[in-house]
Amino acid sequence: MVVGAGTAGLLAAQTAASLGARVLLVDRGTWGGECLWTGCVPSKALFAAGEAAAAARAAAGFGVHVDGVRVDGAAVLASVRAAVQEIEPVDSPAAQRAAGVAVAEGQLVFTGPSSAVLDGRRVRFRQAVVATGSAPALPAVPGLADSSPLTTETLWDEPDLPERLVVLGGGTTGCELGQAMARLGVRVDLVETADRLLPGEDPAASALVTAALRADGVTVHLSTQVQRVSGAPGDTRVTLADGGELRCDRLLVTTGRRAAGDGLGLDAAGVQRDDDGWVVVDAHLRTSNPRIWAAGDVTGQPQYTHLAGLHGSTVAANAVLGLRRRVDLTALPRVTFTQPEVAAVGVPTGTAEQAGLRVLEQGHRHSDRAITDQRTDGVTRLAVDARHRVRGATVVGPRAGETLAELTLAVTQGLTTSDLTASTHPYPTHADPVWQAAISDYRGRLAAPVPRRAIAVLRHLHRLRTALTR
Numbered sequence: 001m002v003v004g005a006g007t008a009g010l011l012a013a014q015t016a017a018s019l020g021a022r023v024l025l026v027d028r029g030t031w032g033g034e035c036l037w038t039g040c041v042p043s044k045a046l047f048a049a050g051e052a053a054a055a056a057r058a059a060a061g062f063g064v065h066v067d068g069v070r071v072d073g074a075a076v077l078a079s080v081r082a083a084v085q086e087i088e089p090v091d092s093p094a095a096q097r098a099a100g101v102a103v104a105e106g107q108l109v110f111t112g113p114s115s116a117v118l119d120g121r122r123v124r125f126r127q128a129v130v131a132t133g134s135a136p137a138l139p140a141v142p143g144l145a146d147s148s149p150l151t152t153e154t155l156w157d158e159p160d161l162p163e164r165l166v167v168l169g170g171g172t173t174g175c176e177l178g179q180a181m182a183r184l185g186v187r188v189d190l191v192e193t194a195d196r197l198l199p200g201e202d203p204a205a206s207a208l209v210t211a212a213l214r215a216d217g218v219t220v221h222l223s224t225q226v227q228r229v230s231g232a233p234g235d236t237r238v239t240l241a242d243g244g245e246l247r248c249d250r251l252l253v254t255t256g257r258r259a260a261g262d263g264l265g266l267d268a269a270g271v272q273r274d275d276d277g278w279v280v281v282d283a284h285l286r287t288s289n290p291r292i293w294a295a296g297d298v299t300g301q302p303q304y305t306h307l308a309g310l311h312g313s314t315v316a317a318n319a320v321l322g323l324r325r326r327v328d329l330t331a332l333p334r335v336t337f338t339q340p341e342v343a344a345v346g347v348p349t350g351t352a353e354q355a356g357l358r359v360l361e362q363g364h365r366h367s368d369r370a371i372t373d374q375r376t377d378g379v380t381r382l383a384v385d386a387r388h389r390v391r392g393a394t395v396v397g398p399r400a401g402e403t404l405a406e407l408t409l410a411v412t413q414g415l416t417t418s419d420l421t422a423s424t425h426p427y428p429t430h431a432d433p434v435w436q437a438a439i440s441d442y443r444g445r446l447a448a449p450v451p452r453r454a455i456a457v458l459r460h461l462h463r464l465r466t467a468l469t470r
């Protein structure tokens, strides 16, 4: 039995069925989970709308004049919902049945180590997977909960875009949505408690994203605590610790997540959770109940759809075939879909030098493709070890998420900068700075005393051979 039909649960159920297991997949009704309904899909569709508006405004820089860009907020949100609807059939109950998975809709509650109830019906299972995801967490700010703030669970049902929006939290979600909204003409204040946006990323990435958001009209407040929230939608007031006040029509909270395991009867099932509510798993994703596994956000591991999917297929193989597969997080890629995008993998490049690695940096000012596209505000940073193996990378720039695929392969396979140099890169792409960084590292190696002497000997031998054959 699999509880939760988000990415983790869908992949667990489909993989288990393909391995010959009889599988029941249970969900409350949001087949496809957060990614489809309230996460990746709507946020990327909203970002695409913002990108279209920004491109229209920036067109004059290319000599193309678009007069009077007008944003119809209701139509933007309708286009976002249309994107969700177009993808929805792939994750629907019908699609699961076609894949050999039995489905049931309702709220499942565990009643013991191998039993549960689903809307009053008893269910017994040999093995179960908990894949119930995570939910937005509201910080303990006085007045916040009473001010009906928006979260990523409610934003998409709004009839129109607000005129003024305060976004609390400058992590991935706040930066993506804040920039998209500003580009769509919303007056955005973005409030972050840390001293930089995207505090988990390389500081170079934070600086470039902050500059880009400001250029799009976002007012960024760093190192700022919110003391109190008052008012209601239409006129919400956010009082800052320094005494300042922000007024807005809507407040959007993007300050982090909590596990969605409450009310699931995990205690009755003997499934241990940590102090923050995340389900505790071992390296094979097995919980404290040997019959029950967990996958996806609910484990408290990094919250990404690609990891949830990997978790899902891994637990299915472990549960059905008795394998002992692990999920290796050392080369887990991640992308913040702002413009410029921030893509990173492996050892954090911001702290790589403290870890004894060298950082190769290539600004994008001299990348021909960045120049033709008028997006030179990017940087590529590769962390390499003493054997020139790529151990981590951060790329900031257009399509950085696509560029990251090569670097993820490099980190996973222990490739060196000379391996990257040896594979021809097409010209001109946004991935060019990766090749340039690798080539300059390789050239640096050739300039060292031993290779220089070897090159001198080869040159000398070649001259001799040429002279003798004349």
Ligand SMILES: Cc1cc2nc3c(=O)[nH]c(=O)nc-3n(C[C@H](O)[C@H](O)[C@H](O)COP(=O)(O)OP(=O)(O)OC[C@H]3O[C@@H](n4cnc5c(N)ncnc54)[C@H](O)[C@@H]3O)c2cc1C
Residues within 6 Å of the ligand: 003, 004, 005, 006, 007, 008, 009, 026, 027, 028, 029, 030, 031, 032, 033, 034, 035, 036, 038, 039, 040, 041, 043, 106, 107, 108, 109, 131, 132, 133, 134, 152, 173, 260, 263, 264, 295, 296, 297, 298, 302, 303, 304, 305, 306, 307, 308, 337
């Ligand atoms: C705004 C936003 C943008 C994002 N963008 C990206 C992105 O671009 N790329 C990326 O990789 N990640 C992104 N993420 C993260 C990504 O959405 C999650 O990591 C991923 O969806 C988690 O999948 P999951 O299967 O673990 O959980 P979920 O998708 O949350 O699925 C859990 C399912 O369990 C069901 N459920 C819960 N409790 C019960 C119960 N008791 N009984 C029955 N069913 C139950 C729920 O209804 C739900 O369908 C984004 C997140 C947000 C909020």
Ligand SMILES: NC(=O)c1ccc[n+]([C@@H]2O[C@H](COP(=O)([O-])OP(=O)(O)OC[C@H]3O[C@@H](n4cnc5c(N)ncnc54)[C@H](O)[C@@H]3O)[C@@H](O)[C@H]2O)c1
Residues within 6 Å of the ligand: 139, 141, 168, 169, 170, 171, 172, 173, 174, 176, 191, 192, 193, 194, 198, 199, 224, 225, 226, 254, 255, 256, 257, 302, 303, 304, 334, 335, 336, 337
């Ligand atoms: N492109 C993607 O892959 C993508 C997009 C969105 C979300 N996600 C996933 O969802 C997870 C959650 O994202 P998130 O951005 O909601 O959370 P987050 O934890 O990544 O960021 C929250 C931010 O809010 C700040 N903060 C906390 N309390 C605050 C307060 N009271 N006032 C102001 N700022 C405060 C934190 O310092 C932090 O920078 C991400 O870590 C990621 O795994 C992924």
